[in-house]
Amino acid sequence: MSAHEASTNESYTYQSLDHATQQIRLIHLLEPSSFDDPINIEINIFDLSKAPPFTALSYVWGPPDPAYEIHVRDQISESTKLKVRENLFDFLFVFREQQEKHDSDKHLWIDQLSVDRSIYDVRAQSSGPNDE
Numbered sequence: 001m002s003a004h005e006a007s008t009n010e011s012y013t014y015q016s017l018d019h020a021t022q023q024i025r026l027i028h029l030l031e032p033s034s035f036d037d038p039i040n041i042e043i044n045i046f047d048l049s050k051a052p053p054f055t056a057l058s059y060v061w062g063p064p065d066p067a068y069e070i071h072v073r074d075q076i077s078e079s080t081k082l083k084v085r086e087n088l089f090d091f092l093f094v095f096r097e098q099q100e101k102h103d104s105d106k107h108l109w110i111d112q113l114s115v116d117r118s119i120y121d122v123r124a125q126s127s128g129p130n131d132e
Helices: 086-101 117-126
Strands: 023-029 040-047 054-057 068-073 080-084 107-110
Touching: 023 086, 068 086, 080 086
Parallel strands: 040 068, 054 107
Antiparallel strands: 023 040, 023 107, 068 080
């Protein structure tokens, strides 16, 4: 198992969004101390009308089981972990490197990270075959 592969069951807990104000979660990559530092991100909640410019990405392809670990913090959690698929992990690593070179401060909306999938999993498990 590589140094970046998941080795713990600690998991990030998503904060609820206020749908009345159309809130979204945006990802911000934190600057590493060294090249081989783990991926560290912040997940911040914004009202859509007040959100900074962001780039949207969809990362749902690849092996089904997320196996790579990133470190997450938000307005409440100081540092927890979240598992992502290899292709998203690779993207975040390269994007972080490019962000450093160009001294940019971009925000991202990434479906795998910005959407709390657990609420959909719970709904799917509690729905009967005739529920819509």
